[in-house]
Amino acid sequence: MALSSPTIKLSNGKEMPLVGFGLWKVTNETCADTVYNAIKTGYRLFDGACDYGNETEAGQGVKRALDEGLVKREDLFIVSKLWNSFHDKEQVKPICKKQLADWGVDYFDLFIIHFPIALKYVAPEVRYPPGFFYEDKKVELSKTSLETTYQAMEELYDEGLIKAIGISNYTGTLLLDVERYARHMPHTLQIEHHPYLVQQDLIDLCKSRNIAVTAYSSFGPQSFLELNLQKAHDAPVLFEHKDIKSIADKHNKTPAQVLLRWATQRGIAVIPKSNNQSRLAQNLDVCSFDLTEEEIKTINAMDRGLRFNNPLNYGVPIPIFA
Ligand SMILES: NC(=O)c1ccc[n+]([C@@H]2O[C@H](COP(=O)([O-])OP(=O)(O)OC[C@H]3O[C@@H](n4cnc5c(N)ncnc54)[C@H](OP(=O)(O)O)[C@@H]3O)[C@@H](O)[C@H]2O)c1
CATH class of the missing domain: 3.20.20.100 (NADP-dependent oxidoreductase domain)
Structure with missing residues (x-):
């Protein structure tokens, strides 16, 4: 089915x-x-x-x-x-x-x-x-x-x-x-959102205005490796982070599914991209299990204000997030 x-x-x-x-x-x-x-x-x-x-x-x-x-x-x-x-x-x-x-x-x-x-x-x-x-x-x-x-x-x-x-x-x-x-x-705001860039204040502002939030680049540095972004190569891979891995093991899910569920369980829409059919299917199955409050808090605590999709990172001299 x-x-x-x-x-x-x-x-x-x-x-x-x-x-x-x-x-x-x-x-x-x-x-x-x-x-x-x-x-x-x-x-x-x-x-x-x-x-x-x-x-x-x-x-x-x-x-x-x-x-x-x-x-x-x-x-x-x-x-x-x-x-x-x-x-x-x-x-x-x-x-x-x-x-x-x-x-x-x-x-x-x-x-x-x-x-x-x-x-x-x-x-x-x-x-x-x-x-x-x-x-x-x-x-x-x-x-x-x-x-x-x-x-x-x-x-x-x-x-x-x-x-x-x-x-x-x-x-x-x-x-x-x-x-x-x-x-x-606006009906929606789309932002970079992953455990290294949580932006909780912005999410709360949207909530107070009834604006839906969509997360992009849910896997953090992963998407930016192929662009050869040094910042992405320097960041620890989210899929291998010990907290993400242990939560994934507990639920018998993949780290990618945990990262997506962390967002969807909090009402944040996700739009993962995959060029691979089995990962693409896996990424859609991210609402059928629940993380505990404690697990969500653990992931929130990984925040380090680390943004990858900044025009400055591509040599575009427009500091919109300054
Ligand atoms: N508004 C904006 O400025 C903005 C900016 C960036 C992105 N976006 C939107 O958000 C979408 C998602 O963000 P994104 O493309 O940056 O990145 P993403 O979905 O976070 O990550 C994609 C990367 O993760 C890999 N991947 C996907 N599923 C996986 C899985 N289950 N296990 C392991 N690896 C997996 C992909 O490789 P494979 O393809 O090999 O699976 C690819 O390298 C974009 O496609 C775009 O539509 C919007």
């Missing part, structure tokens, strides 16, 4: 799966098959982005599953993100429509401002995905404010092109600022 994920209710009443599949670094060659197989396995939420460069292939996987009648569109929860170089008011809708066309769908269940960084517009015909860098490895900012971009996102929501609005990589200060101008408060 296929696995499934419980859902959480967003502030607008929409149900979002607590466990989804992350598409960052899923290769173009394998993406359609991976998405199709993930749907077969029971995944319903897919976390994509312009920046991952694989939305067309992800859409092909979705199409195959729809054509075969495995699922209906309304069973799926498709997430995409607005890249930094499309923050200018007049660029938000055209790029959202292009991304919808790439996926082959007519609405996103959730569309997220990927980073609180506005970069100069790059036409898709010139470079896509545009990335952070312009000529000579320079980064060129746009003058558009986050408020303006957010208002353009709200227009997409009003028009029904997107069914929920998300923000990502926002700090508490920015979230409090959104509250000053939003007509529709």
Whole structure:
């Protein structure tokens, strides 16, 4: 029998799966098959982005599953993100429509401002995905404010092109600022969250505003090893941490499942990525056992404020977490 994920209710009443599949670094060659197989396995939420460069292939996987009648569109929860170089008011809708066309769908269940960084517009015909860098490895900012971009996102929501609005990589200060101008408060915040970067204050702030939190990079340094990030190589591997291993042994689960359950049991959604079918299936089975309060506290205590997905770590001179 296929696995499934419980859902959480967003502030607008929409149900979002607590466990989804992350598409960052899923290769173009394998993406359609991976998405199709993930749907077969029971995944319903897919976390994509312009920046991952694989939305067309992800859409092909979705199409195959729809054509075969495995699922209906309304069973799926498709997430995409607005890249930094499309923050200018007049660029938000055209790029959202292009991304919808790439996926082959007519609405996103959730569309997220990927980073609180506005970069100069790059036409898709010139470079896509545009990335952070312009000529000579320079980064060129746009003058558009986050408020303006957010208002353009709200227009997409009003028009029904997107069914929920998300923000990502926002700090508490920015979230409090959104509250000053939003007509529709963000429905979700997506942040880096693992035992080395717990961000409990930010999570509590979201809770107080009824904003759902989605954790990315739940396995901490693991995702950043292949990017050759020195910080990730220097950090102790979470899967081999003695506390994680002993909790996993006690529950007869893998360390990865413990890391994901630590989040889901606290109501935080997860979107693990795997290029491997058996790990992908394992990662969906992370709501069928419970950690003890003591175990959750033990994992919380591993916090060391260690952030991997900081633009500064990729040579982008924009210190958004300063
Ligand atoms: N909003 C943002 O700025 C942002 C930033 C980063 C990520 N994200 C989203 O969050 C998703 C997840 O984060 P992530 O991709 O950084 O990392 P992740 O899911 O924490 O980790 C992926 C890494 O863990 C390995 N892995 C997966 N399942 C495993 C298991 N059960 N046992 C052992 N190893 C396992 C994968 O290798 P294999 O593939 O070989 O299994 C890969 O190396 C992304 O795909 C993306 O959708 C968003």
